[in-house]
Amino acid sequence: MKRTVSTDEAIKRWNLHAESFTATYTKYGDRSRIINLNPTIFSLMDEVDGKQVLDAGCGEGYLSRVLAEKGAEVAAVDYSEKMLEIADKRTPSDLGIDYHHGNCENLSFLDGEQFDWIISNMVIQDLEDYDAAFREMYRLLKPGGSFVFSILHPCFITPNSGWVRNERGEKEYWKVDRYFYEGVYDQRFSFAADKPIVWYHRSLTSYFKVIKQAGFVIEDMVEPKPSKEMLKQYPELKEDLNCADFIVFKLRK
Numbered sequence: 001m002k003r004t005v006s007t008d009e010a011i012k013r014w015n016l017h018a019e020s021f022t023a024t025y026t027k028y029g030d031r032s033r034i035i036n037l038n039p040t041i042f043s044l045m046d047e048v049d050g051k052q053v054l055d056a057g058c059g060e061g062y063l064s065r066v067l068a069e070k071g072a073e074v075a076a077v078d079y080s081e082k083m084l085e086i087a088d089k090r091t092p093s094d095l096g097i098d099y100h101h102g103n104c105e106n107l108s109f110l111d112g113e114q115f116d117w118i119i120s121n122m123v124i125q126d127l128e129d130y131d132a133a134f135r136e137m138y139r140l141l142k143p144g145g146s147f148v149f150s151i152l153h154p155c156f157i158t159p160n161s162g163w164v165r166n167e168r169g170e171k172e173y174w175k176v177d178r179y180f181y182e183g184v185y186d187q188r189f190s191f192a193a194d195k196p197i198v199w200y201h202r203s204l205t206s207y208f209k210v211i212k213q214a215g216f217v218i219e220d221m222v223e224p225k226p227s228k229e230m231l232k233q234y235p236e237l238k239e240d241l242n243c244a245d246f247i248v249f250k251l252r253k
Helices: 007-021 031-043 062-069 081-090 130-140 204-214 228-233 235-241
Strands: 052-056 073-078 098-101 115-121 141-152 162-165 171-175 183-187 197-201 217-222 246-252
Touching: 007 081, 007 197, 031 062, 031 115, 031 141, 031 246, 052 062, 052 130, 062 073, 062 081, 062 115, 073 081, 081 098, 115 130, 130 141, 130 204, 228 235
Parallel strands: 052 073, 052 115, 073 098, 115 141
Antiparallel strands: 141 246, 162 171, 183 197, 217 246
């Protein structure tokens, strides 16, 4: 029988672990976001000054704040009340960010065709009804608007993937397993052993079909890797060159 976890239960777990998950965030997020995701996301975006931007699944709001500082008029949504509470505490009021409680699968309280850009950073993999989320993003974008989203790379970050180590505990190679499994699985962080955060795995084929069915055109796709500058700063990042941890898409309405 295929395992299921209700959306309400998934949200409860994010609320439970929100403080721990974001405890090490800097102004620009955690290390993965600073090194891989942020540079890629902004390389796919044009000037946002004066543009209407939705941060879809904003978490504690770091990306909303960066976008607002670049001149964007930012609305942000998240389904975790605790994440939004942290975002409110960390966000200066003069940035003018509108935070809303809502699930990206259904944002009917927002009018359609109002955003020039929608950014969804490491969120789609958290959603059970991801095809509904893509339809919502399409509805909310102005004609010709763009949707940039990042996820864990489904070819390499799979249920049961991980490092295989030798008898001395040294990393030998990265194992991928259960790629064609589609559904929920636990992501066990050290702070979330008892009530793990859950993610949803899908194949690239499934993502492509849902993107196409929603009406989007794929404009670009990037598998981020550390820059030469980051490799000099963090030599241990050479391990990250074994495979891509993330994949980022730019879609156009």
